[in-house]
Amino acid sequence: MLIRRSVVPVALLLALSAGCANNTGTETGAPAPASATPESVTTPTPADEPSVPGKPSGDGDITTLTGKIAAGVEPGCLLLDGHLLIFSDAAQKGSVKAGDQITVTGKSEPGLMTTCQQGEPFKVSSVAAG
Template sequence: MNTQTSRFRRIAGPTGPLVGAFIGALMVAVLAACGTGDGGSDGETSAPVTSAEPTSAPETTEESSVPDDETTPYLDPSLGDSSKPGSSMTISGTVEAGVEAGCLILEYDGTVYGIFGNYDSSVVYEGATVTLQGKVDDGMMSICQQGTPFVVEDAQSAD
């Protein structure tokens, strides 16, 4: 009996010789694909590419180490700061629940505002009609994911 065939039949077990032959052919194909592992073709091997010239760090001058004002990005520290003068405004309407739990919104003049800040929760709550004085803070991050952030400074019931 052929040793290779008997190995395949043992692998195949009760499923039959065709499945064993298929598995055997698959194993031979996998082993052949592994090859010698040198990655080359026709017995060629590849060597790492090296440069004949030594590399050196680029020269730095005092002039090049200082960024140019024209290329240096400028971040205005007042962006997102609700304490900017003249940014206070008053909005009014009915407070609604936001899409996230615990978040409140108010639509005023076609803009949806997310309500934030230290306000009296007995005045500002879902369903309340209110007048809010405060500032828009476009730089504020919140979990509410809805509306333009509005930081309340004063809240009055409009009922």
């Protein structure tokens, strides 16, 4: 009796694996095989992207932004028109605060990692009262 109990599960397992081995993928509804030739991919160039007045282009162009500074959700984070202001000079950062009307010149750095969790990073090179 002990032999029959172990033979049935083994026979079932062999029958299932044999059915899978015969699957050639040509049945109706089976996915088509992948193409060996790669498809061409078109990546947009900066000229293809729409221009937005007052928004830095992100390709390193010097840009000027004017507006009222807002405090970010994290301490020490300052935002201007949706851009996170990154000051390399401590004196520049100390000269501005939330609520100030200013004009800044600098470069957009969209790939720069910050702890501020909001705004597109913008490296400030100069600051002037608005």
